Amino acid sequence: MPMKVVDATVSTFGEVFEKFKSEADNHKANLILFLADNEPSTNLSWCPDCVRAEPVIYKKLDSSPDDVALLRAYVGDRPTWRNPVHPWRTDSSFKLRGVPTLIRWEDGAVKARLEDHEAHVEPKIEALLSGN
Template identity: 25%
Template structure:
């Protein structure tokens, strides 16, 4: 099953932030799903946890208020500036933004790896304010 929501490959946190709508709020959150890039040799993500989570993400993450962020290949991910900028250390990670991030502040929460596979946790995360 393909990942169905808008996606982009980035190297810069500013590129990611430019995709977040100004109207992002606790009643209208925006979700960033950080995901391993697709290996051109296999046509699949190089990250086994991402491959496991893909069907659940496709089914539950809202297409309208989200973006998929490919973090690069394995070596790019290890030194990605996205790790520090968004407080992520493992993928897949879903970041829920409840305000438009700025250089000085942002309001966000995270759901990581196996917690994404737990449909009850995922639904609670997606629907909580």
């Protein structure tokens, strides 16, 4: 099935997330992937865990038979993310501790999540995608 992908930054997240939530019933799976920004000089993520996990996540989502919506939320550059009061670290819904973090959003809440140390593990991505 086709995967719908939308991107957001810290500054655009509120507006993008509201639209994402309003369209949630149109998709079998609604996922949020919190990622590190790319370094302008290399166009690669500054986060080695993101570099490792992203291709695996996209491969699994692309091969899913279900209709999937993915909101990619970029946390910022390394100094922005390292700030202990980063908005997604302190947000009561997300409580991010690391990137990448893959979240299944269902019924207006976080139903399941994969943290940075497990976001590249294919069986865990499959389980999150299927809602198990």
